[in-house]
Amino acid sequence: MTRTASPLTPAPAAGHPASAARRALRTLAILACLPYISLKIAWVAGSEIGIPAGSALLEHRQLLVVANSVSVVADVLVVVLALLLTQAWGRRFPAWLLALPMWAATGLLTPIMTGYPTQLAVALVTGDEKAAAPAEPFLDDWVFAVVYGGFILQGLALGTLFALYTRDRWGHLWRGRLGELPARTSGPGARALAVAGAVVALVPAALHVLWAAGSTTGLSARRIAERDSDFYVLEAQWAAFLVAAVVLTLFLVLRRPARLRVRTTLALAWTASGAVGCWGAYMSLVALLPDPDPTKRIPGLVQLSYAGEMITGFLLAACVALFLRRRSAEA
Numbered sequence: 216m217t218r219t220a221s222p223l224t225p226a227p228a229a230g231h232p233a234s235a236a237r238r239a240l241r242t243l244a245i246l247a248c249l250p251y252i253s254l255k256i257a258w259v260a261g262s263e264i265g266i267p268a269g270s271a272l273l274e275h276r277q278l279l280v281v282a283n284s285v286s287v288v289a290d291v292l293v294v295v296l297a298l299l300l301t302q303a304w305g306r307r308f309p310a311w312l313l314a315l316p317m318w319a320a321t322g323l324l325t326p327i328m329t330g331y332p333t334q335l336a337v338a339l340v341t342g343d344e345k346a347a348a349p350a351e352p353f354l355d356d357w358v359f360a361v362v363y364g365g366f367i368l369q370g371l372a373l374g375t376l377f378a379l380y381t382r383d384r385w386g387h388l389w390r391g392r393l394g395e396l397p398a399r400t401s402g403p404g405a406r407a408l409a410v411a412g413a414v415v416a417l418v419p420a421a422l423h424v425l426w427a428a429g430s431t432t433g434l435s436a437r438r439i440a441e442r443d444s445d446f447y448v449l450e451a452q453w454a455a456f457l458v459a460a461v462v463l464t465l466f467l468v469l470r471r472p473a474r475l476r477v478r479t480t481l482a483l484a485w486t487a488s489g490a491v492g493c494w495g496a497y498m499s500l501v502a503l504l505p506d507p508d509p510t511k512r513i514p515g516l517v518q519l520s521y522a523g524e525m526i527t528g529f530l531l532a533a534c535v536a537l538f539l540r541r542r543s544a545e546a
Contacts, residue, residue, distance in 0.1 A: 233301040237379065240372045244297040247368035248290045250361045255283040255290070265358040271511075272353065278504065292316060293369055300376040306384065317377055318532060322489025323497070324370035330452050331363045334445045343444040378482075388542045389481050393466065394473025397545065401468035405537045409468045412530035413461045419495075419523035422516065423454035433516025453491075457527065460487035464531045467538055484535055492528015495521050 233241070257264055259280050266272050272279055296316060299305040305313075337343070425432055427450035431439050463484040466475060498521040502513040 232303075237301045237376060240376050241297045241301045244369055244372035244376065245294050247365045247372065248293050250365045252287055252290050254358065254362065255287045259283045259287070265355045267353075267355055270353055293320065293373060296320065297373060297376060300373075300380045305380070310385075314536075318485065318489045319493050320373060321370075321377075321486055322491070322493030322528070324366055324373070325486050325490050326452065326456065326494060327363055327366045328370045330449055331359075331367065333452070334448050337444045337448055341444055388539065388546060389477040391477055392473060393470045393475045393477055393480060396470045396477065398470075400541050400545065401470060401538060402541070405468045405534050405541075408530050408534040408537065409461075409464045412464065412527045412534065415523055415530065416457050416461050416491075416527040419520040419527065420454055420457040422520045423450045423457065427451040427454060433514055433520075435510065435512070435514050435517075437510045438517075453494075453524070456487050456490045457524065459483060460491045460528065460531050463487060464534050468534060481535065481538070484531065488528045488531035488535060490528070491524045492532055495524025495526075495528055499525055 254265060258266070263273070296313075299308055299313065422433065426434065427447055463480055466472065466480050467477075467484050499518065502518045502521055506512055
């Protein structure tokens with residue numbers, strides 16, 4: 216009796232080195248990490264470069280050290296992923312162990328890649344100089360430009376490498392159009408996860424739409440006073456990510472519209488679910504941090520929106536994972 220390997224079984228190592236283009240992308244991803252890592256290491260060591268006097272960051276130095284140490288480790292992971300996606304040994308790496316950090320990296324970087332340029336464009340058009348910015352400074356403006364610029368380069372380089380890697384290793388799993396998929400690809404379990412994610416998403420989506428439209432429901436007095444163009448851009452963006460995550464995942468499991476490409480639908484559902492789930496989880500953790508200043512505490516309704524995003528993203532990601540698992544079994 217012969218046995219065929221699952222498409223998700225680690226493939227044999229490639230017998231040829233990475234192309235010049237992939238090596239260039241790997242170098243770009245690694246170099247883009249350096250400004251962020253350097254700043255974080257400097258802050259852990261006690262430096263106040265880029266942190267203005269009176270910044271809230273200086274009020275909790277121990278927490279600053281812990282948070283920056285964790286973020287250094289997270290950015291080092293980007294370096295590891297860049298190497299994994301371009302080395303022969305990376306082709307033997309377990310699929311699930313690669314998918315989880317790449318889903319998280321995609322989810323964390325994509326909103327920065329879309330939100331920061333949009334904020335700059337809106338500020339340029341409206342002339343908003345952040346007149347409503349908090350009275351207490353946070354970070355020097357150049358820090359945001361350097362760090363977010365690095366994040367955007369990381370996302371572009373790492374995302375391109377991941378797309379090339381997955382095309383080579385698993386590209387046959389998402390060929391064709393949704394209408395060509397067999398019905399067993401999306402069973403009742405996947406549909407139940409997608410519907411549950413859609414129901415949970417209603418609360419945070421409604422809140423973000425309200426806040427983007429100017430409502431102050433559930434916001435703290437401090438947050439209301441600090442609203443500027445950036446606030447409205449981000450609220451609209453989060454509403455869009457929630458809608459995209461739900462709609463595209465439903466498309467995937469319902470196999471409709473029939474002419475939509477599997478590759479496009481899967482890629483967008485992966486990205487949107489990661490953005491919603493990972494940022495929801497991150498902000499939920501931030502909201503749990505103690506703060507003696509009651510004006511800085513995050514209101515319960517805002518925390519509810521974070522929790523809803525986290526749960527929505529995780530449910531939809533589980534749906535995408537189940538879809539891939541079944542596609543693998545079929546193949």
